[in-house]
Amino acid sequence: MRIGELSERTGTSRRLLRYYEEQGLIVPGRAPNGYREYGEEVVDRVLQIRALLDAGLPTRIVRQILPCLGKPRTIHFSDATPETIATLEQERERLTRRVDCLTRSRDALADYLDALLGARRSAAQEEAAGSSGAAPAREAHRG
Amino acid sequence: MRIGELSERTGTSRRLLRYYEEQGLIVPGRAPNGYREYGEEVVDRVLQIRALLDAGLPTRIVRQILPCLGKPRTIHFSDATPETIATLEQERERLTRRVDCLTRSRDALADYLDALLGARRSAAQEEAAGSSGAAPAREAHRG
């Protein structure tokens, strides 16, 4: 397919698709007239790229871990230099730390939201039960 | 403490500490001579900020979810407007998607690394067992 269709199917601007190519994340073929030609599998790849970028990873890192995420579980022994392995292990640790941090933040945010909603429900019940008038700014503490 | 000490204790440049202040993420006091004055609790706060930014969240979002992550679990009812709640819920979803994506990527990367290391060990054993000569570029498939 050409860039327009890929753009529509991935929700990614043509500009960005060219940018990802410039960054070495996708390597389309070329039609005789110079138009880029993409295979079906590129759709998934682009979505994967978007997801990783959206998660805060820079293209440099995406480029490194992308080959590991391919479907056919292909292992390129040429990639098995000690430096590459060290980089990948480092990146795995970074991802783990990132996941942990985000999970903690998400959980804290969820707890806060629960408390907020629970408190609002209580307040609404009080309200319905008759305590009238404009309530002053209030705070609640949960130990 | 002043900005230099905070910088050392958090591994964050002075420039960035001032930037976080400009973004409303931290609000130091001021000494009579104009120097910024930080309390102990700011150390943790800065580390939290770094972690969130490092995980790919923009300061705008960090500013919004930071109050939810404080120790004393204080709920500010003034924040309980429907818009704020909607934003927080949206951000919780975004965080969840982000965590899922990163977790999948991390797991895939870990699998790849395991396969790579396992294969390298096998290759080393073969090598030790006598198959000699420069091995050509090889690939292995795991279904």
Add this chain to the structure above:
DNA sequence: TCAAACCCTCACATACATGTGAAGGTCAAG
């Protein structure tokens, strides 16, 4: 008193992911 080591503000510079638009080539339909 002088220097070193702090601090201040202001401002310009950079890397990255992205938008936008100009100038022009290709192709299919009318």
Add this chain to the structure above:
DNA sequence: CTTGACCTTCACATGTATGTGAGGGTTTGA
């Protein structure tokens, strides 16, 4: 043959998180 919808490259613009440095005040210690 023209029009419109594609495509190309190039280049400048923007927002965000950062670095760097100038110009200048403050504090501390020799």
